[in-house]
Amino acid sequence: MNNISTTTINPDVARLNAARIGVQYIGQPLLFAIGMIGCILNIAIFLRRSMRHNSCAIYFHASSWANLFCLTWGVLASMLATFTNNNPATYNIGYCKIRFYMISFSQMSSRACVVLACLDRLLLCSRSSRKRLFCRASVAIKVVLVTIFICACLPIYTLVTYEPQLLIRQCISMSRSVQTFEIINLWLLGFGAPTLLMTLPFASNALYVTLTQHDATSSKSPYRIAAEAFSQTLTSSFGIYVFNGLSFYVYTLTAPSFRRELLLLILPRRWAITLRQKEQHQMSLTNRIGPSRLDGTSIKLKVMPRNVVATNL
Numbered sequence: 001m002n003n004i005s006t007t008t009i010n011p012d013v014a015r016l017n018a019a020r021i022g023v024q025y026i027g028q029p030l031l032f033a034i035g036m037i038g039c040i041l042n043i044a045i046f047l048r049r050s051m052r053h054n055s056c057a058i059y060f061h062a063s064s065w066a067n068l069f070c071l072t073w074g075v076l077a078s079m080l081a082t083f084t085n086n087n088p089a090t091y092n093i094g095y096c097k098i099r100f101y102m103i104s105f106s107q108m109s110s111r112a113c114v115v116l117a118c119l120d121r122l123l124l125c126s127r128s129s130r131k132r133l134f135c136r137a138s139v140a141i142k143v144v145l146v147t148i149f150i151c152a153c154l155p156i157y158t159l160v161t162y163e164p165q166l167l168i169r170q171c172i173s174m175s176r177s178v179q180t181f182e183i184i185n186l187w188l189l190g191f192g193a194p195t196l197l198m199t200l201p202f203a204s205n206a207l208y209v210t211l212t213q214h215d216a217t218s219s220k221s222p223y224r225i226a227a228e229a230f231s232q233t234l235t236s237s238f239g240i241y242v243f244n245g246l247s248f249y250v251y252t253l254t255a256p257s258f259r260r261e262l263l264l265l266i267l268p269r270r271w272a273i274t275l276r277q278k279e280q281h282q283m284s285l286t287n288r289i290g291p292s293r294l295d296g297t298s299i300k301l302k303v304m305p306r307n308v309v310a311t312n313l
Contacts, residue, residue, distance in 0.1 A: 016226035020233045024082045027238050032075045035245025039068040042248045045261045055140035059117035062144045066110035067244035073102040078237045089171040090164050096171035097159045104155035112147050179210050205235040
């Protein structure tokens, strides 16, 4: 009689593996498609004539390009590694260094530009005319260039310290000082209640990987291996890029002017002219008390003295 050996798989391990595969084969392609469409539409809208002279739009325009690069080097590269079952970052030292440098550089640039856009609106609301002078397109372009240069210099350490680790099949730095710097930097940048909640999953996983990177795989249970693979995929290959992929949809839901420019971009010219005429009519109705022109400048009405009015009557 032949002995037939059967192996049973823990249901929890099977569910974790299924969830990880779902994120890789469904979540990542969906995020990449939605994100790339959004980034392209963002860039097209911010390149319109009405947006090119808006300082806040310039910051968002730069952030959109950074998001596009981040999705390309982050999500697309991870998808190709999954679909081809070949990840060059685990054995090619040049690709390992360049990929993680570009991811760090683009994410820093994207977040910095969003912060600058918020600061620009804050200064615009200031009573000080000197502070409002910073809300100009020429100033915004210079600030963006300086910000990009700083963000390009900050992650240079990845080009020196990151190397493929064949044992754990990851591209990380084995230097204790660099790992400590990354963890401290990550938690400092994530300080504060809203930001901390948004970065907590990725920061927790990064801390766990750092503390357990020297644990031998043979000493881990199948459930632990599956849980680590799922958390790594969910946080490092998907969750960290959600911000970069959904910016267009956040702008569309929150900014009426952005929705208007989007409609003018995609509608036929005849419909766009009709839409502008309706906006002008609506603006004339709402500005009867304090009328203003389309460019935002107020119309000063001449008030005649009472004696002049009485004489004319």
